[in-house]
Every structure is written in C-alpha cells, then in structure tokens.
Amino acid sequence: CNTVGSGPAGTAAAEQSLYDRLGGKTAITAVVDDFVGRVAADTRINGKFANANIPRLESMLVDQICQASGGPCTYTGRDMKSTHAGMGVSSSDFDALVGDLVATLNKFKVPEREKNELLSALGPMKSDIVEKPMASMR
Numbered sequence: 001c002n003t004v005g006s007g008p009a010g011t012a013a014a015e016q017s018l019y020d021r022l023g024g025k026t027a028i029t030a031v032v033d034d035f036v037g038r039v040a041a042d043t044r045i046n047g048k049f050a051n052a053n054i055p056r057l058e059s060m061l062v063d064q065i066c067q068a069s070g071g072p073c074t075y076t077g078r079d080m081k082s083t084h085a086g087m088g089v090s091s092s093d094f095d096a097l098v099g100d101l102v103a104t105l106n107k108f109k110v111p112e113r114e115k116n117e118l119l120s121a122l123g124p125m126k127s128d129i130v131e132k133p134m135a136s137m138r
C-alpha cells in the first residue's frame with residue numbers, strides 16, 4: 001500500500017520506514033522539486049544560491065533525504081560542513097529554509113508524524129551548516 005502515513009493494518013509486522021511512509025522516491029522527488037522552487041523564490045535566502053548548481057542540488061537532496069529516511073539510496077554528495085563552509089549561513093537563514101520545507105510538506109499533506117521525523121533528521125545538521133549563530137554577531 002502506497003498511501004502516505006499508512007502501515008500494515010492489524011498486524012504486528014515491522015514498522016514501515018519513514019521512506020516508505022513518505023511515499024518512496026517518487027514522492028521525495030516531488031517534495032524536493034517543490035521545496036527547491038520555494039527556496040529559489042525566497043528573497044530572504046535565494047541570494048546564497050545565485051551560483052549554485054540547482055539540478056545537482058536537487059538530486060543530492062533527493063539522495064540525502066532518501067538515505068536519511070531509511071530508503072535504498074546512497075548519498076554521494078559532500079558532507080554538510082564542507083558544502084556550506086564560507087557561505088555565512090545564519091541561524092535565521094537556516095530557519096527560513098526549514099520554513100520553506102514545512103510549507104512544501106504541508107502542501108503535500110504529509111502527516112504530522114512523518115513531517116516531524118523528517119525535520120528531526122535534518123535538525124542535527126544545523127550546527128554543521130550555520131556559521132553565524134546570530135545576525136547581530138556579524
């Protein structure tokens with residue numbers, strides 16, 4: 001069964017992975033596509049992506065989310081610390097990007113549980129990505 005948020009009914013079978021509950025690679029690809037579109041339109045942060053390779057970013061994000069959610073993918077991109085080194089990403093930049101992701105997840109009607117699990121998988125990356133903890137410290 002491919003319905004988002006569904007599990008084996010009335011059985012004690014193993015829990016589906018987050019990857020499966022999100023709807024697998026097709027759903028993750030659609031989410032990343034919408035999300036990157038929002039980031040590209042988000043004037044709070046899109047300046048940082050002016051020289052980015054967007055097609056590569058999209059495919060790297062799909063693999064990263066697929067792998068992090070227990071799917072059959074291997075993320076082959078650079079680690080989060082060296083990828084974002086020197087970009088001067090602030091905590092509010094990070095929060096803006098997460099807000100864009102939440103807007104996408106809401107648009108796709110991803111249930112609360114799956115939404116929280118995905119955000120919890122990404123949250124710990126914040127300390128590797130953010131270089132300016134507070135705008136006032138610039």
Ligand code: HEM
Pocket residue numbers: 045048049050051052053054056057060061064076077078079083084087089093094095097122123125126129
């Ligand atoms: C949970 C948050 C984030 C995740 C999971 C994430 C993930 C990634 C990944 C997987 C890549 C591609 C790495 C590669 O090409 O090998 C990337 C690139 C990039 N990220 Fe992030 N990122 C996050 C937050 C941010 C934020 C907040 C900003 C800036 C506002 C940002 C700016 C960029 C830019 C500009 C690139 C493109 C670099 C290039 O093409 O040369 N990222 N990110």
